[in-house]
Each structure stands twice: as structure tokens, then as C-alpha cells.
Amino acid sequence: MITASLNHLKAAGLRLPHLAARSIIPILGISLFLLVWQIVAANIDTSLGKFPGPSQVWQQTKALADEHVQQRAKAAKFYQRQEERNAKKLAQDPNATIKMRAYTGKPTFWDQILTSLITVMFGFALASCVAIPLGIICGLSERIYEAVNPIIQVLKPVSPLAWLPLVTMVVSAVYVSDDPLFEKSFLNSAFTVALCCLWPTVINTTVGVSSIDKDLVDVGRVIKLPPSTHVAKIVLPSSIPLIFTGLRLSLATGWMVLIAAEMLAQNPGLGKFIWDEFQNGSSNSLSRIMVAVLTIGLIGFLLDRTMLVIQRRISWDKQAVLR
Amino acid sequence: MQHFLDISQISKTFNTATGTYEALQNVDLKIQQGEFVSLIGHSGCGKSTVLNLIAGLLDVTTGGIFLDGKQIDEPGPDRAVVFQNHALMPWLSVYDNIGLAVRAVFKKTKNRAEMDAWIMHNLELVNMTHAKNKMPNEISGGMKQRVGIARALAMQPKLLLMDEPFGALDALTRAQLQDSTMEIHRELGNTVIMITHDVDEAVLLSDRIVMMSNGPAATVGQVVDVNLPRPRNRLALAEDAQFNHCRRLVLDFLYAAHTPAEPQNSEVADLKASRPEAA
Numbered sequence: 001m002i003t004a005s006l007n008h009l010k011a012a013g014l015r016l017p018h019l020a021a022r023s024i025i026p027i028l029g030i031s032l033f034l035l036v037w038q039i040v041a042a043n044i045d046t047s048l049g050k051f052p053g054p055s056q057v058w059q060q061t062k063a064l065a066d067e068h069v070q071q072r073a074k075a076a077k078f079y080q081r082q083e084e085r086n087a088k089k090l091a092q093d094p095n096a097t098i099k100m101r102a103y104t105g106k107p108t109f110w111d112q113i114l115t116s117l118i119t120v121m122f123g124f125a126l127a128s129c130v131a132i133p134l135g136i137i138c139g140l141s142e143r144i145y146e147a148v149n150p151i152i153q154v155l156k157p158v159s160p161l162a163w164l165p166l167v168t169m170v171v172s173a174v175y176v177s178d179d180p181l182f183e184k185s186f187l188n189s190a191f192t193v194a195l196c197c198l199w200p201t202v203i204n205t206t207v208g209v210s211s212i213d214k215d216l217v218d219v220g221r222v223i224k225l226p227p228s229t230h231v232a233k234i235v236l237p238s239s240i241p242l243i244f245t246g247l248r249l250s251l252a253t254g255w256m257v258l259i260a261a262e263m264l265a266q267n268p269g270l271g272k273f274i275w276d277e278f279q280n281g282s283s284n285s286l287s288r289i290m291v292a293v294l295t296i297g298l299i300g301f302l303l304d305r306t307m308l309v310i311q312r313r314i315s316w317d318k319q320a321v322l323r
Numbered sequence: 324m325q326h327f328l329d330i331s332q333i334s335k336t337f338n339t340a341t342g343t344y345e346a347l348q349n350v351d352l353k354i355q356q357g358e359f360v361s362l363i364g365h366s367g368c369g370k371s372t373v374l375n376l377i378a379g380l381l382d383v384t385t386g387g388i389f390l391d392g393k394q395i396d397e398p399g400p401d402r403a404v405v406f407q408n409h410a411l412m413p414w415l416s417v418y419d420n421i422g423l424a425v426r427a428v429f430k431k432t433k434n435r436a437e438m439d440a441w442i443m444h445n446l447e448l449v450n451m452t453h454a455k456n457k458m459p460n461e462i463s464g465g466m467k468q469r470v471g472i473a474r475a476l477a478m479q480p481k482l483l484l485m486d487e488p489f490g491a492l493d494a495l496t497r498a499q500l501q502d503s504t505m506e507i508h509r510e511l512g513n514t515v516i517m518i519t520h521d522v523d524e525a526v527l528l529s530d531r532i533v534m535m536s537n538g539p540a541a542t543v544g545q546v547v548d549v550n551l552p553r554p555r556n557r558l559a560l561a562e563d564a565q566f567n568h569c570r571r572l573v574l575d576f577l578y579a580a581h582t583p584a585e586p587q588n589s590e591v592a593d594l595k596a597s598r599p600e601a602a
Contacts, residue, residue: 215410218380221398223427223478233423237414316414316458 052287057294060287068108075103109273109288113295116269119186120258120303123193124251130194131201131250132243136235138202139209156199160192160257161264167191168265185267189258196257197250204246208239237316244311248304255300270296325392326353327514328377328482333386335372346372348540350386352533359508359515361525363573364535364544370518373535374484377516378404390481400428403475405485409467411459411474418455421445421474428478445477446470448507465496469503476507485517489524497521498557501528509554522577526569527557534576547572 034054044051052060086098107115138145171187182190212235220230236243262271274292277285312318330352336345346369354360362370375381377388379398388395390402411420421442429438446452449469454462459470468488475483488504489497501524508515508528519525525532529549536544549569551560560566 213410215406215408216412218378218398218404218406219410219412219424219474221380222378222402222404223400223424224398225423225427229427233415234412237412 046286048281048286049283052290056287057290060284061291063284064109064288064291068110071105071108074105078103078105107268109291112268112270112273113299115186116258116262116271117299119189119267119269120193120251120254122186123190123258124197124254126190127194127197127250127254128201128247131198131246132205135202135205135243135246136209136231136239138206139239140231140235145206145210152199152202156203160196161260163195164188164192164261164265167195183268185265188265189261189267189269192261193254193258197254200249200253201243201246204242204249205239208242208246209235211242212238240311240315241317241320244307244315248307251303251307252300255296255303259296326389327356327358327391328352328354328516329389330354330373330377331387331389333376333383333388335369335376335381336384345540346538347376348542350542352543354514354516356514357512359517359528359530361529361532362516362518362535363520363522363525363532363577364541365537365577366520368535368537369541370535371486374404374486374516374518377482378402378484380404400424400478401481403478403480403483405468405471405475405483405488407487407490409459409464409471411467411470413459416456416458417446417451417462417470418442420459420470421477424474425477441477445473448476448510449473449503463496465492465500468492468500472500472504472507476511476513481514483513483515485515487518487520490520497524502557504528505553505555522570522573525573526551526566527555527560532569532573534573545572545576 038053038055041051041053082101086100089096089098134148138148168188171184171191175184175187216234216238220234225233258269259271259274261267262269263275264271266272266275270292274289277288277292330350333347333350334345335347336343338344350373352360362373364370372381376383377390377395379395379402382396395402411417412423415423422438425433425438425442429441433441443452443455446455449472451466451469451473454466454470459467462470468491472485472488475485489500492500504515505528507513517525517528526549532547532549533543534545534547535541547569551563551565551569
């Protein structure tokens with residue numbers, strides 16, 4: 001069996017040794033990092049005990065996973081009890097009004113990850129819907145660019161946390177509804193993310209659109225393409241690489257901004273998880289925060305890879321090397 | 324008498340950072356329908372500017388250009404341009420590159436099937452039907468330029484403007500494309516204005532060669548009529564007295580009468596200015 005699969009691998013061009021050789025250096029790098037982490041951590045004493053090393057962090061990762069499973073089981077039991085109670089009620093009195101209550105347990109680590117992901121995607125999508133068209137317009141018209149550019153340059157370096165109080169006040173004043181589709185806290189985080197996500201996409205799209213090959217633009221002028229076709233057939237395809245550069249920068253910024261906003265505004269998500277653990281101050285808190293830190297990094301990395309995959313699928317230039 | 328293309332006393336000045344630059348002065352040229360005219364001159368003499376003005380991609384400063392009695396004030400498919408570096412959209416296949424032009428130009432007059440037939444017909448004219456589904460970066464430079472020509476022809480232009488169309492090609496490919504161009508010109512009888520650096524190319528292809536003086540304030544210096552019978556064969560013409568006479572006239576103009584003494588000096592000055600370490 002094993003020899004058979006080995007032969008199979010050999011037939012496939014000796015991929016195995018090649019793959020192994022290529023992964024040796026990254027594995028060495030990671031091992032070294034873990035070692036240094038362990039040594040340094042053992043020498044840092046905090047009021048909550050020693051700084052967590054890799055093994056404590058791994059333990060807490062498992063603990064957080066277990067908590068999630070337990071919470072889910074609890075929730076399932078809660079709904080089961082509720083259904084049984086309602087069924088009994090209906091059996092006694094067919095006209096009885098029955099109430100369905102949602103389970104109100106504490107959100108687990110996995111719930112917080114999901115909340116953060118949804119929030120960042122919502123804010124990012126919102127920003128992209130504004131930023132790409134704005135960038136195209138600025139790239140096409142020198143005059144509009146000159147009008148918009150000073151505003152962009154001033155707003156771009158603003159820290160997200162400066163926006164947060166304003167966004168919060170505006171959302172609570174404007175978004176008044178008896179049956180809200182979104183939580184206010186969700187909107188606060190999402191809008192803050194969106195405000196910070198805008199700029200890299202706007203700037204890169206503008207550069208991409210304004211640097212189209214002049215001859216291609218002239219072709220469009222000679223055949224008298226209407227503006228909409230000009231944008232769809234010439235402008236967009238030729239600026240796709242820079243639009244994606246902008247989108248990737250935006251998404252990375254958005255993800256960083258979101259964690260900070262959640263911490264500061266106590267909006268649900270990974271940021272709140274970190275803040276809660278910090279306030280909690282148990283002996284496991286630091287390890288749990290470390291789990292969250294690594295998770296944030298890993299998700300940020302995966303988000304960027306996802307954008308790269310999407311870019312590969314959309315881009316016409318399949319030979320371009322994307323990093 | 325009304326001319327098919329009437330370039331009437333045009334001049335063109337550009338606004339640059341260091342003030343206005345007069346590129347063309349009093350350029351005057353009449354072209355008949357079906358003529359093949361070459362514009363030849365040293366680099367920077369404003370040949371491309373003339374072509375861009377006819378195409379409508381630039382506006383004249385004074386004077387006017389009239390095609391078929393109508394003044395030119397914007398670009399349009401009746402004056403198709405073949406660009407030096409082919410200017411194909413790299414994200415569209417060969418077929419779609421021509422299709423983009425055909426769909427834009429004939430959206431009201433042709434249906435889908437007619438458009439398809441027309442695209443294929445023009446690919447056939449330049450012998451490129453075999454590559455219709457290839458992307459531009461999958462075909463050679465000569466093939467790309469063939470597609471560029473097919474795209475221009477597909478617009479059914481009154482006037483075909485070629486901006487150094489074969490300048491970036493190797494000698495053998497260039498010869499093939501020149502032969503194809505002559506064949507297409509004989510078949511369709513279209514009016515062509517071609518910019519070139521190549522004296523042999525100008526004499527071989529043209530009915531008339533317009534030689535331009537050096538800029539600034541460049542203008543038409545001299546016009547040579549090439550009264551060689553068509554179809555022309557490059558091998559037979561190599562020994563032809565008339566061919567060599569025309570060639571001689573052009574060379575005399577370019578290298579004896581109009582050697583660009585000033586521009587060369589200023590080029591050297593520019594080089595020195597941009598490379599202070601050399602000084």
C-alpha cells in the first residue's frame with residue numbers, strides 16, 4: 001500500500017522530496033520562533049503570572065474549542081426544553097400563544113470570530129462599492145481628481161478611533177427602527193471599518209485608471225465607444241491589477257481597524273474578546289489573549305490569500321506573478 | 324476642384340512648461356481618393372502630429388482639415404488608425420479585439436451574424452483566421468500588427484492612417500506585411516496615409532511621398548510622385564531605374580538638404596543636462 005503510493009508519487013515527478021526540501025526552511029524558522037518565544041516568555045513575570053509560552057497557548061486553544069462545544073450543547077438543550085414546554089402547552093390548550101425565546105448564553109470565541117469576519121466583510125464591501133467608482137471617476141477626469149485629492153489626502157491619515165465616537169453618535173441618531181435589521185454596534189464597527197478601507201482602494205484605482213496605455217484610449221476614441229463601454233471594456237480590465245492592490249491594502253487596514261474599534265467600543269467580536277479577557281484578569285487570560293492575537297494574524301493572512309485567489313480568477317493576465 | 328482629403332494651411336502649437344512650441348506651420352496637402360501617400364521625415368519633425376490631427380485625436384491650432392468636404396473636429400471610425408505598437412487590448416482575443424471595433428461601429432447597421440461574418444472576412448484579409456481565439460500575447464509581433472490592420476480595415480474607413488506600422492518589426496516580417504498591405508490596397512482601393520522612416524518602404528508602397536522639413540515649425544518640404552506600375556514586385560524593382568531615381572530623391576532630401584543639424588545639437592545638450600556627471 002505504502003510502496004504503491006510512493007511509486008505513484010515518484011511517477012508524478014518526484015514531488016515529495018521537492019516539497020519536503022522547500023518546507024524545511026519555513027519549518028526551521030517557525031521552530032526557532034517557538035523556541036525564542038518559550039525562553040523569553042519564561043523570563044517575563046506579570047501580575048497575572050508568567051507570560052504564556054507556546055504550550056499554555058495551545059492548551060487554551062483547546063479549552064476555547066471545548067467551551068464552544070459545551071455552549072452549543074447547552075443551547076441545543078435549551079431549545080429542546082423550550083419545544084417540549086410549548087408542545088405541552090399546546091396539548092392542554094390548542095389556542096395558547098407560544099413564545100420562542102433565543103438562547104442568551106455568552107458568545108464563544110468562535111462566535112466572536114464569526115462576528116468579526118462578517119463585520120469586516122460588510123464594511124469592506126461597503127467601502128469598495130464607493131471607492132472603486134470614485135477611483136474610476138478620479139482617474140478619468142483630471143479636474144475631478146484635483147477637486148477630490150486634497151480631501152483624500154487629509155482624511156487618509158486619520159486614525160479609525162477618531163472616527164468612532166462620531167460614527168457612534170450618528171448611527172444612534174439616524175438609525176432608528178423598531179425592528180432593526182442590524183445591531184447598532186454592528187453598524188458602528190462596520191462604518192468605522194468602511195471609512196478607513198476607502199482610501200487605499202480610491203488611490204490605487206485612480207492611479208490604475210489614469211495610467212492606461214494612451215494608444216488603447218485612442219482606439220476607444222477612434223471607434224467612438226460610449227462612456228459606459230469604454231469603462232467596461234478598456235478602463236476596468238487594464239486597471240484590475242492596481243484595483244486589487246488597493247483592495248488588498250484596504251482589507252488589511254480594515255481588519256486591523258476592526259479589532260481596535262471592537263476593543264474601544266465594546267462591540268461584539270474578537271476585539272471585545274481580548275478586552276473582556278484583559279478585564280477578567282484570570283491566570284488564563286494572557287494565554288487566551290495570545291490565542292486571539294494569533295487568530296487575528298492567521299485570519300488576516302487568509303483574507304489576503306482569498307483576495308489573491310479572486311484576483312487570479314478575475315484577471316486576464318494569467319501569467320502575471322502575484323505576491 | 325474639391326479634394327478627397329484637404330489639409331489646408333494648418334499649424335499646430337503645443338503649450339509646454341517652457342512656453343509654446345510651434346510643431347507645424349502652414350502644412351498644406353491635398354490627397355485624392357484611392358491614393359497611397361507616405362509621410363517621411365526625421366524623428367521629431369511632426370509626422371505623427373499630422374497623422375493625429377487627421378485622425379482628430381489632436382485639434383489644429385489654425386487652418387482646417389476636410390475629408391470629403393466635411394471638416395474634421397473629432398476622432399471617428401471613418402479615419403481608422405493603425406498604431407505603431409498595434410494597440411490591441413491584451414485582455415481580448417484576436418477575434419474580440421476586432422469585434423470590439425465592429426460592434427461599436429456597426430451596432431445600428433449590422434446584426435450579430437453579419438458582424439461575425441464581417442469580423443471573419445477581415446481576419447481573412449490579413450491571413451489571421453487561424454489565430455482568431457488566441458490572445459495577443461500568444462502571437463508574434465508581425466501577427467499582432469496584422470490584427471491591428473484588420474481592426475482598422477473592419478471599420479470600413481474612408482481613410483486608413485498608419486503610424487509607422489512596421490517600424491517595430493524585423494526585416495523579413497516587415498517585407499511580408501508590406502506585400503500584404505499592397506495587396507489589400509489593390510483589392511480594396513482604400514486611401515492610405517502612412518508614416519515611415521524607411522525610404523525603401525516609402526518608394527515601394529506609395530503613389531506619392533511627402534517629405535517634411537525638420538521642426539520646430541515643420542512643414543511639407545518636397546513631394547515626390549512615384550509613377551511605378553502596380554502590382555509592384557520588390558525584387559524586380561531593385562534594379563529599376565525609376566525606383567532608384569525616386570529613392571535617390573528622397574535620400575537627397577533627407578540626408579543632404581535636411582540633415583537635422585540643430586536638433587542633433589540640442590539633443591547633445593539635453594543629454595548633458597540630464598547627465599550632470601558627464602560634464
